[in-house]
Amino acid sequence: MGATAYLKNSIAESLVRRTPGIYTRLMKLILRSETMSLDERRALRDALTDRTLNIALATPYGRTMAMKAAYDQWPLLEKELLSQNPHLCLARTLVPPAAASTGGTTGVPIALTRSLEAVVFEQAIFDYLVRRHSGLDLKTARVAVLRGDTVKSPDDMSEPHWRLHPGGRRLICSSYHLNASTIGSFIEAIRSFQPQMLWVYPSSLEVFTRLGAAALKEGGIAGLKLVLASSEVLDANVSGEISDALQVPVIDYYGQAERVCASHAVRPGEHYFLAAYGRVELISAYDDGEASLYEIVGTSYWNAAQPLVRFRTGDLVRLPCGMGADELEAVTLGLLPFQGVEGRRSDYILSPDGRHLNGMNQIARGVPGIAQLQIIQKSLASIEVHVVPLKDFGEKSTDSILANARQKIPSSIDITIRTVDSVTRTKSGKAPPVIRMVE
Template sequence: MGITGYLKNSLAENFVRRVPVLYPYLMDLLARSESMSLEERRQLRDQLTVRTLKQAGRTRYGRRTGAARTYGEWAILEKEALREDNAAFSARGFLPAHPAATGGTTGVPLMLRRSVQSVVFEQAVIDHLVQRSSGLDWKKARIAVLRGDTFKDPADMRTPHWVLRHGGLHLACSSVHLSPATIQDFMTAIRNFSPQVLWVYPSALEAFVRLGAEFGEHSGLSDLKVVFSSSEVLDPAVRQEASRFLDVPVLDFYGQSERVCASWNLNGGEHYFMPAYGRVELLPAYEDDAFGFYEVIGTSYWNPAQPLVRFRTGDLARVRKGVGAADLEAITLGLLPFEGVEGRRSEYLLSPEGARLIGINHIPRGVPDIVQMQIVQTALAKVEIHVVPLKGFGAQTVEIILGNARQKIPDNMEIDIRITDHLIRTSSGKTPLVLRQIG
């Protein structure tokens, strides 16, 4: 689900990501799309879809599956197909494409290609959302970064755990070094930098806020205007804690490395898909007492180097129960809100009988005295729950964790709670909630 690393040279970055003529056009389109009527959004969707279908029809995948078909006749594209034959989804263009990759939670890289339009559009989206929520100009703002930056050995606990980049405008912090032993050093460094934006992975934000509060730190970030969260699913409880601790709104951006659709949410309010970003379909998955859950299917609009049609993102959108077809269409076009992204299809455990156990993201909810939690399945009948504790962690906390876990994990699966300083990270620095290490 994400946004690629910045170029180290700020001038080169600004030129590549804000190409003259193209960038102002895209910024204008994003602004105009927010005030479009339902019919105007439909017209924009259909216009951009036709262009993507033409681009996809020139790929080997498109020719193989019949490029002349209408949108609804294209099969849903699985991530495995893209991984197994990446070249079949690539198209040649006049300008070179930018290579990218995502490892996900499996560690198996998914190779991607991004056009100049894709790179510029993604930057325009970030600039637009930050500007509309805080009034800041992203390229001029002081930004403290708590994401997946790696610039020193994880075992090297000597300060500093941060470096200045982009002409001193970015303070890139190594979130892998964030721990009870280093939180006060992190707070001091970030406070001295006095950022206007805190750009985070949600998992890094969770650790930063809970450790800061535990050790009696007040943020003291008087110039901070907004927290910009992206690349992982942001838990509502973490958003509330961050907004309270930092005393600023939290802007949550949902997307994927494949860049097929996107949505945003400001300070815990309603979520909106972005109609100019990509085409969205919502396919019913399951329901609970209050909500319907829909698989998010997306089609890219701005990447002719690798146009993806009806790509299954693996994410679930939470929608109030009983929504009809007309309102569901309005949600996909960003005219009506939805309740948020519930999580990943990959966030499941396998029972010894081979069943998928879902709803695992409910296990950490309401658990006191912890920084973070991670559920690691090491065998079909064994699950480890890794916990980074706070000072008040004890037997009562363990009982709560086990109680939550047993609501989702059957009795024939062993549960082992393990205390740790750091959770397991992917190659991109993310901290997934669920890891299956069973082959």
């Protein structure tokens, strides 16, 4: 792409994602919402919910179900229903909507449509969070990206494993090529680029942080002001490690391709929902003995092209046991924190007798010598635990993995531990913690 073409593309993208008028209005609302009292947040929630319901009633979903306007009369919307009929929740808009889709990491890929206002609001949220926690202008900041971008074939291990985006403000790095043998060159390339921000998938940050721990602590990354992790669950330990190593804030941003709600954290274990983003419900899932897990159900506020009402995200949040209704409401409105997004309902393995065994993310906790861990289930009677090892990985690590696993997995399932150079990634570059090849 030549300089003129890039300039045109850049201007066009900015005009869409930061459309004058719409962007200013939404940014003002975001700023105002973050300082609102409980009653003000309730009023905002109710007003934006009514707005969404009025649009949703005109969709095939709303008409077919003969739904009433009251929010609690709408049933929970399942991913499978939306996946099977993506036109079910579509509404007409004056401005042509943008097409999108989920990555299918939950096993249920969905074709999505986004209105102009939804696209602008998403950009405004990122701009707000970046400026709030670093002072940077995301529009002009130098950003090193380590997400799902395709730089070249995953089989091509020759350098470089990155490319400079036209215009020079983005260094696009390939997560597919990040491993113990390439970590040094990745760090060198990123240091030479001198980014002000790292924008990463959490699974990529985990490998980058742990394989490159010594080098990062020794020299850091000059000029870096912020790490933004999004699109996957970020382990609180990883967040703390990279913050300590680089001495910059780490934003753990949670959202979904469906854009029904969002949260963020800058301190591990203290996540806050964004009150102006979407309506949040928390439905009790199960207790794990230490905390209560709730599934997130969200209602979009800004997507007039595909308004989703009471959409089951399948994502689980972790909260202290015994919270009352008033406290749970305060969490959904962003006034009280939750401990973090624990994972998805789909992050389970199947037992031979048909049970869903949850809590697989806990198998790696407290285990020394691990950069990354992923569970592969190829049959009902066996799983493989794939480990990207650090130098101190050894017998103690293996024993700890087995001990943790047996707290969740019965003896009817064989467990094999394998060390690998890298875990399996999806086409979108994400690394699911659990991959099931059986259903």
